[in-house]
Amino acid sequence: MLVYLIRRLGQSLLVVVVMATLVFLGVYAIGNPVDILVAPDAGAAEIARVTERLGLDKPMWQQFLTFAGNALQGDLGDSFVYGRPALEIILERMPATLELTFVALVLSTGLGVSLGLVAGLWPESVAGRTIMAGSILGFSLPSFWQGMLLIMVFSVMLGWLPAGGRGDTVEIFGGLRVSFLTWDGLVHMILPAINLTIFKMSLVIRLARATTREVVPQDYVKFARAKGVSRLRITFVHVLKNMMIPVVTIVGLELGSMIAFAVVTETVFSWPGMGKLLIDSINLLDRPLIVAYLMMTVLIIVTINLVVDVIYTLLDPRVRLAGTSA
Amino acid sequence: MTLLSVENLQTHFFTREGVAKAVDGVSFTLARGEILGLVGESGSGKSVTGFSILGLVDEPGRVAGGRVVFDGTDLVGMGEGPLRALRGKRIAMIFQDPMMTLNPVLRIDTQMVEAVRAHDTVSHAEALERARLALEKVGIPSPETRLKNYPHEFSGGMRQRVAIAIALLHEPDVIIADEPTTALDVTIQAQILAEVQRLCEETGVAMIWITHDLAVVSGLADRLAVMYAGRIVETGPTAEVLGAPRHPYTRGLIESVPQGKLHGARLRQIDGMTPSLLNLPAGCAFHPRCPRADAACRVMPDLATAGPRAVRCHHPLTDEETTP
Numbered sequence: 001m002l003v004y005l006i007r008r009l010g011q012s013l014l015v016v017v018v019m020a021t022l023v024f025l026g027v028y029a030i031g032n033p034v035d036i037l038v039a040p041d042a043g044a045a046e047i048a049r050v051t052e053r054l055g056l057d058k059p060m061w062q063q064f065l066t067f068a069g070n071a072l073q074g075d076l077g078d079s080f081v082y083g084r085p086a087l088e089i090i091l092e093r094m095p096a097t098l099e100l101t102f103v104a105l106v107l108s109t110g111l112g113v114s115l116g117l118v119a120g121l122w123p124e125s126v127a128g129r130t131i132m133a134g135s136i137l138g139f140s141l142p143s144f145w146q147g148m149l150l151i152m153v154f155s156v157m158l159g160w161l162p163a164g165g166r167g168d169t170v171e172i173f174g175g176l177r178v179s180f181l182t183w184d185g186l187v188h189m190i191l192p193a194i195n196l197t198i199f200k201m202s203l204v205i206r207l208a209r210a211t212t213r214e215v216v217p218q219d220y221v222k223f224a225r226a227k228g229v230s231r232l233r234i235t236f237v238h239v240l241k242n243m244m245i246p247v248v249t250i251v252g253l254e255l256g257s258m259i260a261f262a263v264v265t266e267t268v269f270s271w272p273g274m275g276k277l278l279i280d281s282i283n284l285l286d287r288p289l290i291v292a293y294l295m296m297t298v299l300i301i302v303t304i305n306l307v308v309d310v311i312y313t314l315l316d317p318r319v320r321l322a323g324t325s326a
Numbered sequence: 327m328t329l330l331s332v333e334n335l336q337t338h339f340f341t342r343e344g345v346a347k348a349v350d351g352v353s354f355t356l357a358r359g360e361i362l363g364l365v366g367e368s369g370s371g372k373s374v375t376g377f378s379i380l381g382l383v384d385e386p387g388r389v390a391g392g393r394v395v396f397d398g399t400d401l402v403g404m405g406e407g408p409l410r411a412l413r414g415k416r417i418a419m420i421f422q423d424p425m426m427t428l429n430p431v432l433r434i435d436t437q438m439v440e441a442v443r444a445h446d447t448v449s450h451a452e453a454l455e456r457a458r459l460a461l462e463k464v465g466i467p468s469p470e471t472r473l474k475n476y477p478h479e480f481s482g483g484m485r486q487r488v489a490i491a492i493a494l495l496h497e498p499d500v501i502i503a504d505e506p507t508t509a510l511d512v513t514i515q516a517q518i519l520a521e522v523q524r525l526c527e528e529t530g531v532a533m534i535w536i537t538h539d540l541a542v543v544s545g546l547a548d549r550l551a552v553m554y555a556g557r558i559v560e561t562g563p564t565a566e567v568l569g570a571p572r573h574p575y576t577r578g579l580i581e582s583v584p585q586g587k588l589h590g591a592r593l594r595q596i597d598g599m600t601p602s603l604l605n606l607p608a609g610c611a612f613h614p615r616c617p618r619a620d621a622a623c624r625v626m627p628d629l630a631t632a633g634p635r636a637v638r639c640h641h642p643l644t645d646e647e648t649t650p
């Protein structure tokens with residue numbers, strides 16, 4: 001297990017390094033930020049001054065070495081726009097995104113597994129068919145469109161819920177700002193959370209249903225019935241436990257893309273998270289911020305994958321054994 | 327005394343291609359402590375018969391007729407509640423593939439304790455102790471530690487022992503053993519067989535031993551019932567059926583057992599293939615493969631009883647024909 005963990009850790013580091021290089025090269029290729037940062041009527045001297053201050057006059061390889069060296073020390077450069085460390089700004093915005101993503105994760109897993117189980121146990125029933133039809137809708141409608149529909153119905157037409165913003169927040173653990181502990185914050189979170197949930201939930205429903213249908217005809221389920229074990233226990237212990245293995249794996253791996261998807265939701269609902277920040281930074285060509293966002297996301301995704309791998313081995317005893325002997 | 331009596335059982339599968347009568351009018355009885363061997367080629371309806379008794383036939387299958395009278399009560403059409411109370415408690419089952427019968431993500435103790443507590447309200451500790459004793463009884467070394475293991479940490483033979491231990495937990499009246507040794511290699515097969523024989527004698531449990539392999543049941547079963555295409559074609563005391571088969575299919579089965587396992591048998595496969603249940607030949611389902619078939623065989627023969635034996639054939643073999 002330890003050997004396995006160390007090997008996985010090494011792989012993760014490699015991914016981060018490769019991504020860092022790609023991110024830097026990719027971002028370097030887009031427009032010249034100086035054009036946006038200086039006043040339209042600025043003279044050549046002013047442009048040269050700003051270019052030098054931002055280090056943009058140096059050759060690309062030198063910029064990269066500086067970037068890499070600083071990155072190792074946790075310094076991803078100062079934002080062109082805010083003039084403050086990019087990482088600091090990202091970290092300020094991160095709780096909003098993580099909070100939203102976390103709520104959406106819990107909702108999509110909880111609802112997805114329950115609905116998928118129902119659809120898998122009774123595939124021919126009205127409930128089963130309705131759930132499946134709903135899930136098809138859920139992941140064929142584009143996310144931004146769903147978001148706007150939600151705003152249309154619940155904010156504009158019914159006026160029940162706010163259309164954007166984060167609402168009131170409170171600080172917990174000395175500094176972490178969260179919305180879900182205030183009524184106003186919670187109300188603001190409902191629509192964006194639903195928006196972010198629907199797509200993933202549809203995915204979980206389909207996976208849970210397919211796995212349930214695979215597990216139910218297994219001999220061990222029939223054997224449990226032959227032992228006289230109740231239906232309830234068979235469903236929630238024998239079927240659910242086997243069904244959760246692929247679901248947890250996929251949900252975990254999808255968490256990364258959920259954070260990425262938050263870009264759309266945050267933009268639609270003006271949710272002040274990292275995703276909204278990214279879109280703003282792209283518009284302003286704020287390179288350090290873009291790089292910092294991408295690096296943070298890579299780091300988060302790599303960490304998640306690592307954690308999912310460990311959870312997976314804990315869930316499935318067969319993998320656990322293979323891991324120890326490897 | 328008759329403990330279990332299956333009467334004219336009909337279990338049909340309603341598939342898109344048509345109705346498959348996997349069990350079509352099967353009748354037999356089982357006395358207390360008796361071992362009945364249910365024999366037949368793969369696909370003849372043996373497993374479905376076993377599942378029908380416990381009400382474990384799944385969609386698209388359904389028991390379409392007949393009765394399963396156990397200890398005076400008909401189990402067909404009985405509610406799920408009372409049936410559940412019976413399963414594992416008074417009628418237990420062992421499945422064919424030990425690799426598939428234990429839940430891979432649950433520890434053995436979990437799977438045994440839940441079996442105990444499905445029927446008896448006892449503490450976890452007490453259930454665990456009963457599980458440990460049951461493992462000990464079927465010859466699993468250091469049961470205390472083995473209880474903490476997952477199924478994949480056992481060999482096939484050991485897993486089947488665990489399954490047998492689970493079946494024995496409530497000292498049932500009947501065990502339905504569906505080819506429990508088929509998936510195991512020959513030496514393990516012999517060990518399990520000896521173990522089961524010993525346990526049967528000790529506990530006096532009655533058993534329906536399902537197999538496609540006559541050699542397996544020849545030394546175990548008191549009586550045999552031979553199945554072909556969803557019907558019983560011959561029944562009788564084991565020695566009599568094996569010594570002097572009446573049905574041509576039974577003789578075919580005996581002759582296809584490798585030499586040395588049964589006395590004086592030549593190795594010979596039965597010609598032809600098992601017919602599809604959706605497209606059964608009219609009359610005696612065996613007639614396309616039967617060396618004795620004639621025009622009369624286009625009509626389904628009845629099961630004709632003579633003493634302890636019964637045969638479903640227009641031209642049964644006589645004693646002179648079967649003694650070498």
Ligand SMILES: Nc1ncnc2c1ncn2[C@@H]1O[C@H](COP(=O)(O)OP(=O)(O)O)[C@@H](O)[C@H]1O
Nearest residue numbers: 339346348367368369370371372373374375603
């Ligand atoms: N789930 C099912 N769907 C359709 N037909 C089935 C199903 N299960 C069994 N059958 C039919 O029942 C027949 C007998 O099956 P089975 O009792 O398993 O045979 P065996 O004697 O090998 O145990 C099969 O040949 C098949 O036609």
Ligand code: SF4
Nearest residue numbers: 610613616623639640
């Ligand atoms: S009835 Fe006819 S075809 Fe069928 S087994 Fe007897 S002899 Fe053969």
Ligand SMILES: [Mg+2]
Nearest residue numbers: 372373504505
């Ligand atoms: Mg079978």
